[in-house]
Amino acid sequence: MFQSIKHIVFPHACVACGSRLPNEQHYLCLRCELQLPQALMPTGIQPLEPVFWGRLLLQGAFSNYHFTRGSTVQKMMHTLKYGGDPRVAYHFGRQFGLRLKKLAEPPLIDIIVPVPLHPKKERKRGYNQATWIAKGIADILEVDVQQALERVEHKKSLTTLNRIERWKQSGELYRNSGIDITGKRLLLVDDVVTTGSTLDSCGNILMEKEPQALYIGALAQAMKRY
Template identity: 35%
Template sequence: MNILTDIRDFLFPRLCMACGRKLQVSEQALCCDCLSQLPHTHLGNTPGNEMEKIFWGRFPIQRASALFYYARGGKVAHILAGMKYYGRQKVCRQMGEMLAHELLPTGFFEGVDYLLPVPLHPDRLRTRGYNQSRLLAEGISEQTGIPVCDGLLCRVRNNQTQTHKSVLERQENTVHLFHLAGDTRMLQGKHVMLVDDVLTTGATLGACADVLADIEGISISIVTLAWTK
């Protein structure tokens, strides 16, 4: 055991993101108990699954999946809060790697050309210092080898949080929220996978897909770390 690690853990104890318990040396971000209790969706690469159906009638979707179910106040909610608001950038990538590790054997990523993280508005990006969806995509890329395409999809408005909005308010809040910037010919005829931290009503991801749908021959899939069923 490294003495520097011992000193660091004594002075700055690492705590589980889900329950707050002190982590053992072998544990990363989550304790073993919480890891074993996380609510996996087991959606895998199942065609026509319940998450995929959210987008039926909105745009032609190829695949959709999420790793965990989200519940307010639950363990996954604590993980997402750490990723989003408390600077846990390393955890964002680790969660992406975990997601990819589970879905890769199912063939979920086969034929996907690019990972497209849902962008933050530049003002929010400057304030937060990072985009958790971008880091999540980087973790997925590390396991799958699929390149991350960032910068072509841009957020136009720094819209208010969706947390306490109704389904209709969420949809209205995402109208004209995104636009394409730069040369999008690289996405023509390609299969892209939108990456986000959590799916609720699908309003934000649907708004992204609406903009991408203008690109000739594009195919769109969706993956998120969590899903509010």
């Protein structure tokens, strides 16, 4: 709480450690930037891909950073989500886009689809971080962002359920919004992947509309699967 207030009062502060930034430095101080554990591989199998093996038929899955508890990335993701400033998510989306563009085989995409946030949560936070990450990537790759998925109201809390139950339930949390994605190449985007169950169910719902290809992009990927 204190952390996010501080960022609003002093916007020119490092989003991970809160230290004052020199004018030429944006969002991250040099020290934090050097600490970011890069996850994206220039070529070959991406570290995020095995998470979805046997669960979802993908053309590729990309994450930009590794995420561990207490790390610079965790602090950065916290500010990005709760800091009240969508420009932070947009900035890191652009960084991700720049790296995706430099891959030996960059993903060929028509539409970027963000994982939707519950409308109540979105009103409270002021924005959906996944949408702004998507916008950042989209500007670099010169493609459109489309809200092809929407949330469905649900009563049961997901946190009290085990992994299988959660997977079943989360499938009912989302639906296709009616935007035409048939025959399109999609990049489904979220901020952080832990178990992959959200992206798994969102991806399977998008597949019902028979897109030509489905890719997944997450800004950060948890090192431990639980």
